[in-house]
Amino acid sequence: MDLKQLKTFVVLSKNKNYTRTADELGYAQSSISAQIQQLEQELNTKLLDRIGKKVFLTESGEQLLPYAIEMLALASTIRDKLDNDHLSRSRIVVGASESLCVFKLPAIVESFRRSHPNIELHLALIENAQVVEQLTNNTIDVAFTIGNSIEHPTITSFLKKREELLVLSAPTHPLQSKKALAITDFANQPFLLTSTSCNYRETFECDLKSHGIPYQVTLESGSVQAIKKMTISGLGLCVLPSLAVQEELNANLLTALPYKNDYKLYTQLFCHASKWLSPNLADFIDLIIKSI
Amino acid sequence: MDLKQLKTFVVLSKNKNYTRTADELGYAQSSISAQIQQLEQELNTKLLDRIGKKVFLTESGEQLLPYAIEMLALASTIRDKLDNDHLSRSRIVVGASESLCVFKLPAIVESFRRSHPNIELHLALIENAQVVEQLTNNTIDVAFTIGNSIEHPTITSFLKKREELLVLSAPTHPLQSKKALAITDFANQPFLLTSTSCNYRETFECDLKSHGIPYQVTLESGSVQAIKKMTISGLGLCVLPSLAVQEELNANLLTALPYKNDYKLYTQLFCHASKWLSPNLADFIDLIIKSI
DNA sequence: TTATAATAATCGAAAATTTCGATCGTATCG
DNA sequence: CGATACGATCGAAATTTTCGATTATTATAA
Numbered sequence: 001m002d003l004k005q006l007k008t009f010v011v012l013s014k015n016k017n018y019t020r021t022a023d024e025l026g027y028a029q030s031s032i033s034a035q036i037q038q039l040e041q042e043l044n045t046k047l048l049d050r051i052g053k054k055v056f057l058t059e060s061g062e063q064l065l066p067y068a069i070e071m072l073a074l075a076s077t078i079r080d081k082l083d084n085d086h087l088s089r090s091r092i093v094v095g096a097s098e099s100l101c102v103f104k105l106p107a108i109v110e111s112f113r114r115s116h117p118n119i120e121l122h123l124a125l126i127e128n129a130q131v132v133e134q135l136t137n138n139t140i141d142v143a144f145t146i147g148n149s150i151e152h153p154t155i156t157s158f159l160k161k162r163e164e165l166l167v168l169s170a171p172t173h174p175l176q177s178k179k180a181l182a183i184t185d186f187a188n189q190p191f192l193l194t195s196t197s198c199n200y201r202e203t204f205e206c207d208l209k210s211h212g213i214p215y216q217v218t219l220e221s222g223s224v225q226a227i228k229k230m231t232i233s234g235l236g237l238c239v240l241p242s243l244a245v246q247e248e249l250n251a252n253l254l255t256a257l258p259y260k261n262d263y264k265l266y267t268q269l270f271c272h273a274s275k276w277l278s279p280n281l282a283d284f285i286d287l288i289i290k291s292i
Numbered sequence: 293m294d295l296k297q298l299k300t301f302v303v304l305s306k307n308k309n310y311t312r313t314a315d316e317l318g319y320a321q322s323s324i325s326a327q328i329q330q331l332e333q334e335l336n337t338k339l340l341d342r343i344g345k346k347v348f349l350t351e352s353g354e355q356l357l358p359y360a361i362e363m364l365a366l367a368s369t370i371r372d373k374l375d376n377d378h379l380s381r382s383r384i385v386v387g388a389s390e391s392l393c394v395f396k397l398p399a400i401v402e403s404f405r406r407s408h409p410n411i412e413l414h415l416a417l418i419e420n421a422q423v424v425e426q427l428t429n430n431t432i433d434v435a436f437t438i439g440n441s442i443e444h445p446t447i448t449s450f451l452k453k454r455e456e457l458l459v460l461s462a463p464t465h466p467l468q469s470k471k472a473l474a475i476t477d478f479a480n481q482p483f484l485l486t487s488t489s490c491n492y493r494e495t496f497e498c499d500l501k502s503h504g505i506p507y508q509v510t511l512e513s514g515s516v517q518a519i520k521k522m523t524i525s526g527l528g529l530c531v532l533p534s535l536a537v538q539e540e541l542n543a544n545l546l547t548a549l550p551y552k553n554d555y556k557l558y559t560q561l562f563c564h565a566s567k568w569l570s571p572n573l574a575d576f577i578d579l580i581i582k583s584i
Numbered sequence: 585t586t587a588t589a590a591t592a593a594t595c596g597a598a599a600a601t602t603t604c605g606a607t608c609g610t611a612t613c614g
Numbered sequence: 615c616g617a618t619a620c621g622a623t624c625g626a627a628a629t630t631t632t633c634g635a636t637t638a639t640t641a642t643a644a
Contacts, residue, residue, distance in 0.1 A: 001295060001367055018621055028604045033622060035602090043374045046568035049430065050621065052446065052611055056430045058568055059382050060374055067370045074366065075293055078359045082335045082352055090351050138341065138348045154344065154640075274639090276338035276350055310592055320633045325593060327631090342592065345641060446611070566610095 003075055005039045006068040008032055009047065013065050016055045090119050090280050095126035095140035097147065099224055099244045100267065105144070108291050112284055119280050128199050131155070135272040141281055143270040144288060146241060147199030150268060159269035159289050164242040165200055166256040170234045173255070181259040183211050190218040190236035192227045203263050204239040228254065241265060267292060295367055297331045298360040300324055301339065305357050308347040382411050382572050387418035387432035389439065391516055391536045392559065397436070400583050404576055411572050420491050423447070427564040433573055435562040436580060438533060439491030442560060451561035451581050456534040457492055458548040462526045465547070473551040475503050482510040482528035484519045495555045496531040520546065533557060559584060 012021045012032065022029040040047050045060035057065065096105055101123060109121060124140055128147030134140045135155055146163055167186070169176055175185060186208060193201045208215055218236045221227055224244055231238045232253050248254040269288055271277065277285070304313045304324065314321040332339050337352035349357065388397055393415065401413060416432055420439030426432045427447055438455055459478070461468055467477060478500060485493045500507055510528045513519055516536055523530045524545050540546040561580055563569065569577070 001370070003293060003295065019619085029621070030605075030623080031603050037622090038602095043371065045374055045570070049564075049566060049568050051430050051564050051566045052428050053620065054430075055621085059570060063374060064370065067366065067373070071363070071366055071370070074359065074363055078293065078356065078363070079335065081359070082337055082355060136344055138343050138346075272343050274341060274343045276341050278338070278351065311590085321592070322594080322634075323632050329593090330631095342639095345591065345639090347592085 001039065001042055003072065005035045006071050008035045009039060009061075009064065010068050010072060012036065012048070012055070013057055013061065013068075018055070090278065091122060092119060092142065092281055092284055093122040093124060093140045094142055094144060094284075095124045095131070095134050096144040097127065098125055098222070099146050099241060100144055101125060102224060103243050103246075104267075104291070108288055111291070112287055115287075116280060116283065119284075131270060135270060135275075138272070138275075141271065141275065142285060144268075145270075146243075146267045147265060148203070149264060149266055150270065154273045155270050156273045156275075157268055157270050158285055159267065159292060161267045161292055163265045163267050165203065165239060165261060165263045165265050166242050166245065167204070167237055167239050167259045168231055168245060168248075168254045168256055169237050170232055171252055171255045172234060173237070173257075175237070175257055176255050179258060181257055183207060183213060183259075185259075186215060186237070187213050188215065190216045192219040192221070192230050192236050192238040193217055194224065194227065194240075195220060195222045200239055200241060200263075200265060203265065207261070207263075243267070293331065293334055295364065297327045298363050300327045301331060301353075301356065302360050302364060304328065304340070304347075305349055305353065305360075310347070382570065383414060384411060384434065384573055384576055385414040385416060385432045386434050386436060386576075387416045387423065387426055388436040389419065390417055390514070391438050391533060392436055393417060394516060395535050395538075396559075396583070400580055403583070404579055407579075408572060408575065411576075423562060427562060427567075430564070430567075433563065433567065434577065436560075437562075438535075438559045439557060440495070441556060441558050442562065446565045447562050448565045448567075449560055449562050450577055451559065451584060453559045453584055455557045455559050457495065457553060457555045457557050458532060458534050458537065459496070459551045459553075460523055460530050460532060460537060460540075460546045460548055461528075462524055463544055463547045464526060465529070465549075467529075467549055468547050471550060473549055475499060475505060475551075477551075478507060478529070479505050480507065482508045484511040484513070484522050484528050484530040485509055486516065486519065486532075487512060487514045492531055492533060492555075492557060495557065499553070499555075535559075 008021065008025060008027075011024055012018065015021045015024065018032045019029050022032045025032070036048060043060070043064070046058050047061035047064060049056045049058050094105075105123070112119070112121065124134075126134060126140065126143065126145065128145050128150065131143045131145055131150055132152050132155055135143055149160070150157070175181065175189075178185070193205070195201070219227065219230055224240065227238050227240070228245065228248060230236070232248065237257070242249075242256070245254055249256065269285065271281075271285070300313065300317060300319075303316055304310065307313045307316065310324045311321050314324045317324070328339060335352070335356070338350050339353035339356060341348045341350050386397075397415070404411070404413065418426060418432070418435065418437065420437050420442065423435040423437055423442055424444050424447055427435055441452070442449070467473065467481075470477070485497070487493070511519065511522055516532065519530050519532070520537065520540060522528070524540065529549070534541075534548070537546055541548065561577065563573075563577070
């Protein structure tokens with residue numbers, strides 16, 4: 001049983017004429033005969049009687065007709081749904097770093113939702129270390145993170161932009177007056193840091209430790225927002241990528257200390273290399289690339 | 293889109309493994325690949341992602357899956373229905389003469405309904421003259437009539453049994469005492485006849501007329517039962533096939549007059565030659581043949 | 585890192601099927 | 615009875631499907 005045969009059967013039921021049906025469907029008349037015979041053979045009944053010059057549906061034919069119509073309707077629905085889905089319903093699961101969620105994604109998501117109103121966007125907060133695993137498990141469609149460079153044979157990178165990591169203080173902080181700072185200047189300073197697994201903290205802490213610089217952690221928080229507020233209040237220093245503090249720098253609420261570093265942090269955008277980029281996903285990726 | 297492809301897609305969605313799916317469905321692995329590619333091409337999406345070693349349904353694949361399952365279920369329903377229908381639901385439209393409806397069909401119908409309880413039997417009263425037309429129009433499936441011989445190139449006859457046409461009277465009737473009657477003995481007799489289009493009446497009346505025998509029609513009725521009752525009451529003579537008066541002859545309520553005739557009347561059973569004989573219809577025809 | 589095993593994609597050839605055009609058979613209509 | 619309309623049938627051509635072999639990729643073991 002085949003949709004082609006059912007289609008032919010339905011049209012033939014309407015026309016009750018093989019030749020016209022052949023014309024309508026673009027087949028030779030003999031092909032219509034053959035298709036109906038196939039169908040009859042498979043269903044093991046006669047579907048049509050040719051009595052005299054006219055064609056009649058048999059009992060079985062009458063039985064089949066509504067089902068055949070339903071079948072074709074269902075096939076048509078499938079085509080519609082899947083075609084529409086390219087344009088309408090669909091879901092993209094984005095795994096993103098917290099900073100990017102807060103400082104970059106809102107504008108991107110807003111813009112994407114305007115251009116693709118029917119796409120469901122799911123946001124999963126992930127850390128840099130999970131990127132490969134989650135893309136490989138297909139639990140996220142795309143990863144948008146800030147952190148250490150990631151290179152992996154089965155992961156495609158669409159974007160890699162160096163991010164400055166800043167050591168920040170309140171504008172009134174004593175260290176702020178110096179022309180240039182060395183790592184040693186941070187000795188015994190109170191720091192407000194993100195959680196241990198965070199790449200910027202890791203990077204900076206590694207720097208301090210490798211030079212044997214003692215330091216205090218006054219606040220440890222997953223919330224960048226909390227850290228900034230505390231720093232503004234003068235509680236200590238914090239280490240954040242510049243993109244997370246643009247606003248505060250502009251408003252002069254925070255000051256970047258003149259500490260030259262060589263930290264390798266990147267905003268990156270990844271998919272699994274085998275991932276099929278649906279038109280929507282491709283659009284989303286393009287939008288991010290343009291927005292950065 | 294094709295049921296075969298959908299089936300493959302569904303099994304593959306379950307297995308998430310091409311090789312196993314190929315084994316399960318009895319194809320080569322490459323055929324599974326090909327079928328899925330066909331489906332993807334036709335629906336213009338990717339249905340499966342192969343990420344690393346594992347196979348995942350894409351968004352589109354997830355969308356398709358329930359529809360594909362529904363489709364297969366529907367196909368399965370069709371097969372079931374049409375197969376069951378051979379045995380269960382079905383309808384046979386029988387066109388039959390009144391006499392046969394009254395004197396033969398009841399026993400046949402009862403027996404058939406016992407052996408084929410789910411077949412809907414429709415009975416249409418028809419006259420001999422309509423047999424060809426109605427079979428040709430496919431308004432009846434089978435014709436079971438008593439009357440003149442019918443031979444027609446497009447009509448198949450399954451049964452042709454000579455029927456005796458009797459001229460009957462009440463046992464007390466004066467003509468009954470004669471040894472043998474000639475047509476002339478019926479001159480001026482009052483007759484109780486069936487309606488004009490009826491073959492027995494036609495046949496007998498023709499006989500009288502061709503010999504220029506005058507006669508009266510005392511009662512003209514479509515009801516054989518009424519005619520018999522009136523004849524029993526001594527109102528006149530009637531002309532009926534023997535099968536219609538078995539009971540009354542046995543009970544000595546009516547007497548067959550000793551009139552030798554050469555009327556060619558037959559109980560016959562027909563289908564259109566092009567008619568497909570469903571198993572049920574074939575059973576019905578067999579039953580009639582055995583019952584006569 | 586390299587070898588190995590697992591697995592799907594690809595490709596060309598073989599097999600199966602579908603389609604077509606021509607012809608035949610049958611029923612209807614003038 | 616002949617002409618016409620229409621589906622069935624048949625063999626050849628065209629197309630599609632399937633297969634087996636090979637290749638490519640990735641995960642895993644050594």
